[in-house]
Amino acid sequence: MELIDTHAHLYDKTYDADRAEMLQRAKEAGVTLILIPNVDIETIPLMLQLERESEGYCKPMMGIHPCSIDATYIEKLDVAGKWLEKHTFYGIGEIGLDFFWDKTFKKEQEEAFLEQCKWAKTKNLPVSIHSRNATDEAIYLLEKANLGIDGVFHCFSGSIEQAKRIRDLGLSMGIGGVSTYKNVKIGEVIEEIGLDHFVFETDAPYLSPVPKRGKRNESAYLTFILEKISDDLKVSTVAISEAFSNNSKRIFNNCF
Ligand SMILES: [Zn+2]
Numbered sequence: 001m002e003l004i005d006t007h008a009h010l011y012d013k014t015y016d017a018d019r020a021e022m023l024q025r026a027k028e029a030g031v032t033l034i035l036i037p038n039v040d041i042e043t044i045p046l047m048l049q050l051e052r053e054s055e056g057y058c059k060p061m062m063g064i065h066p067c068s069i070d071a072t073y074i075e076k077l078d079v080a081g082k083w084l085e086k087h088t089f090y091g092i093g094e095i096g097l098d099f100f101w102d103k104t105f106k107k108e109q110e111e112a113f114l115e116q117c118k119w120a121k122t123k124n125l126p127v128s129i130h131s132r133n134a135t136d137e138a139i140y141l142l143e144k145a146n147l148g149i150d151g152v153f154h155c156f157s158g159s160i161e162q163a164k165r166i167r168d169l170g171l172s173m174g175i176g177g178v179s180t181y182k183n184v185k186i187g188e189v190i191e192e193i194g195l196d197h198f199v200f201e202t203d204a205p206y207l208s209p210v211p212k213r214g215k216r217n218e219s220a221y222l223t224f225i226l227e228k229i230s231d232d233l234k235v236s237t238v239a240i241s242e243a244f245s246n247n248s249k250r251i252f253n254n255c256f
Contacts, residue, residue: 001241003226004248005034005219007094007128007154007174007201010058011046014205014216023054026219030241033248033255034058034219037094037128037154040068041079048087059255061091061128066098069105069112077112084119090254092120093128094154097141100133114141120149126251127151129171139165150251155203157184163193172247174201177209177217180228187232195235195243199251200225 005026015022026034036047036058047060062084064076083089095116097109120127127149131138135158142149143165153166156173166173175198179186190198202209202225204217209224230237249256 001030001238002245003029003031003200003222003241004245004252005031005202005204005222006152006199006248006252007037007176008034008204008219009039009043009206010034010036010204010219011043011050012205015218019050019053022218022220023057026222027057029220029223031219031222032245033252035091035093035128035252035255036060037065037091038062038080039065039094041076044079044083059090059252060087061093062087062089063093063095063116063128064112065094066096066109066113066130066134067101069109071105071108073105073108073112077115080116081119084123088254089125090252091126091128091151092116092123093151094130095127096130097134097138098130098132099137110137110141113138114145117142117145117147117149120151121147125254127171128174129153130155135162139169142169142171152199152201152251154201155207156189157186158189160189160192163189163197167193167197172197172199172251174199174203175229175244176201176203176225177207177213177221179225179232180209181213187229190229190233195240196247198244199248200244 208217
């Protein structure tokens with residue numbers, strides 16, 4: 001059985017003491033590849049060090065996270081854009097909109113999001129999209145821009161209506177630990193939309209699935225998410241992992 005973690009921040013300092021062991025546990029759990037989203041300028045060297053040390057098991061993506069978009073965002077995009085010219089990246093991420101914490105830079109977030117989506121178009125790379133309290137806005141911007149890009153709405157926990165619009169954009173949705181929390185009914189959304197538009201992710205070190213909720217997350221915990229989705233859909237873990245891995249390979253085809 002093969003699992004692909006399409007979104008994990010494994011350069012995070014919470015792994016500094018046991019990163020090699022943590023990656024070994026992921027391999028033993030059947031995780032064959034991990035996509036690493038960038039966040040801000042200072043995470044770039046940490047992410048590239050992880051790529052080197054993991055010998056390509058962890059594949060970097062390039063982008064500036066919406067929570068890092070501030071008055072200096074033009075300079076940040078400039079640095080990220082230059083990296084794209086001099087190193088191989090496997091996606092544009094994570095990018096998007098976050099109106100949960102702060103709307104001060106709403107306009108700047110929208111501009112940065114669209115600009116980075118255009119990078120994905122010109123570079124022919126998939127996107128990893130973060131949207132918090134802003135999923136409708138992110139979908140609307142993508143519909144209006146009509147770029148025809150591929151990629152993932154990471155950590156999706158929205159409605160069937162939102163999922164249909166994402167599918168119609170040609171994009172997929174990342175299913176992570178949130179799917180194991182009470183009151184989250186992502187199984188119904190997957191049943192309605194079809195297995196072809198979903199991939200697994202952890203968003204580690206955040207959003208640990210039950211029964212690890214509240215603890216540090218890691219890629220090996222994908223197995224808990226797989227079991228939950230398998231239970232919800234009454235489809236075997238083998239069939240789900242195969243479908244989601246195939247989707248991940250189609251979307252992140254530069255990794256293969
Ligand atoms: Zn993330």
